[in-house]
Amino acid sequence: MSFGLYLHFPFCRSKCRYCDFFSLTDAVPHEAYARAIERECRLREPSWRGRLAQSLYLGGGTPTLWDVSALRRAMDELRARLPFAPAAEWTIEANPGTVDAPLLAACRSAGFNRLSIGVQSFDDAILSSLGRVHSAQQAIEATAAAREAGFESLSLDLIHGLPGQTLEGALADLDMALSLGPDHLSLYELMVDHLESETPLSRDVASGAVRLPDEDEVFEMGRALACRAAQAGLTRYEISNFARAGHDSRHNQLYWTGGEYLGLGCGAVGFALDDPGDPARGGRRWQNARDMGRYLSALKRGELPETSSERLDGKTLFEEFVMLGLRQCAGVDLAEACARFQVSRCRREAIQARALPLVQEGLLQSDGTRILATRAGLDLHTSIALRLLG
Numbered sequence: 001m002s003f004g005l006y007l008h009f010p011f012c013r014s015k016c017r018y019c020d021f022f023s024l025t026d027a028v029p030h031e032a033y034a035r036a037i038e039r040e041c042r043l044r045e046p047s048w049r050g051r052l053a054q055s056l057y058l059g060g061g062t063p064t065l066w067d068v069s070a071l072r073r074a075m076d077e078l079r080a081r082l083p084f085a086p087a088a089e090w091t092i093e094a095n096p097g098t099v100d101a102p103l104l105a106a107c108r109s110a111g112f113n114r115l116s117i118g119v120q121s122f123d124d125a126i127l128s129s130l131g132r133v134h135s136a137q138q139a140i141e142a143t144a145a146a147r148e149a150g151f152e153s154l155s156l157d158l159i160h161g162l163p164g165q166t167l168e169g170a171l172a173d174l175d176m177a178l179s180l181g182p183d184h185l186s187l188y189e190l191m192v193d194h195l196e197s198e199t200p201l202s203r204d205v206a207s208g209a210v211r212l213p214d215e216d217e218v219f220e221m222g223r224a225l226a227c228r229a230a231q232a233g234l235t236r237y238e239i240s241n242f243a244r245a246g247h248d249s250r251h252n253q254l255y256w257t258g259g260e261y262l263g264l265g266c267g268a269v270g271f272a273l274d275d276p277g278d279p280a281r282g283g284r285r286w287q288n289a290r291d292m293g294r295y296l297s298a299l300k301r302g303e304l305p306e307t308s309s310e311r312l313d314g315k316t317l318f319e320e321f322v323m324l325g326l327r328q329c330a331g332v333d334l335a336e337a338c339a340r341f342q343v344s345r346c347r348r349e350a351i352q353a354r355a356l357p358l359v360q361e362g363l364l365q366s367d368g369t370r371i372l373a374t375r376a377g378l379d380l381h382t383s384i385a386l387r388l389l390g
C-alpha cells in the first residue's frame, strides 16, 4: 500500500491577517531544521519500511524561505531513506515575492515537479489589507519564473469573499489567474468563523471594523468562479479544486480517500492504519510539537517529537471516508466503502434509505454505484454527510 509524505516548514516572513495556520515569523534555523527532519525521518522510517511513497508535499508556512542547500540536504535524506514510486508527485508551496527562476530551478533539481503558488488575489489593495507581503505583479512574475524553471504542473491558490471584494473583483482575479495558464486552481472561500484560533482579521470582523461580503454574495462568487473555471477547461474534482486532465493533486486526494501519510516537521500531522490491508481495524493520527524548541530538542535526544496521538476505530474512519468522499465530485462508492470498513448490511441499508430524500431534494445523486453531491449539494456537503450517516 502506498502512502504520502507531508513535510511542514512553519516559517513565514510575516503573519497574514487572516491566517490561523501554524507558522512562525522567527529567524529560520535552516541547517538545524534540516538536521531535525533527517533525524525524524530516521526514527519513523522503520514503521514504513517496504512501502512506496507516492507523493511528497512540502507545505507551510513558506517553504521557499528555506535555504536551498538545507532544503536539498533534507530532500536527499528523505529519498535515501524512503523509496518513492516512479513519477511520484513532489509538490512545494511558494509565495510570490520569495521566489525567482534560479531558486525555482534549484527546487526542480532537488526533485520537485509540482509548484503551488499562494496568489490569493491580484488586487494590490486587498493583498495589502490581508497583510500579504507581495504584490499582484510579483505573483505574475512568480508564475513566469515557475515555467522558466521547468515546472510542468503549476497550481495557483485564490481566495474569495475577501474584505471589500465584489463579484466582479473575484471574477477579475480568476480571469487574471486563468490568463497565466495554470494546470490546477484552488479556489478557497475566506473563513473567519470556526478557526483554530482568532486572527487579527476575525477580530476586526467581529468588532465591525472590517466588513466582509455577505453570505449570499460569497455563495454567488463561489458559483460564478466554479462556472468560469469550468468554461476555461479546468474540471472541478473537489469542492475547492479544479484541474486540467492529469493535474489533480495526488497528495491531497490521499487525504480525501482515507490514505495514510507520514507527517514530518514541527507541527506536522501524520496518519497510519494499524493494518494497511484492513482499514476496518482502525488507525492512529498524531501531531508533532508546534513549539520549535521542543521539536528540535526532542529529536536531539533521539525521541519522537509527538505531543498528541489519537486512536481512530474503523467506524470513525468509515464516517470520515464518507464525509471527505462527498467533497469530491466523483463521490463515494458506498458498497465498496462498506466492504472496506466492514460496515454491516443493516447500516448500509440505513444509509441508502437516508440518501433517498437527499436525492429528492436535489442535493445528492446516485448512478447506482456511487453517491455524489450535486452542484447544489457540494456547498452543503457537511450537513448532507451528517444526515446520511445519521
Ligand code: SF4
Pocket (backbone or CB within 6 Å): 011, 012, 014, 015, 016, 019, 020, 021, 023, 060, 061, 062, 095, 118
Ligand atoms: S504565508 Fe501562508 S502560512 Fe504564512 S502567514 Fe500567510 S497565509 Fe499563513
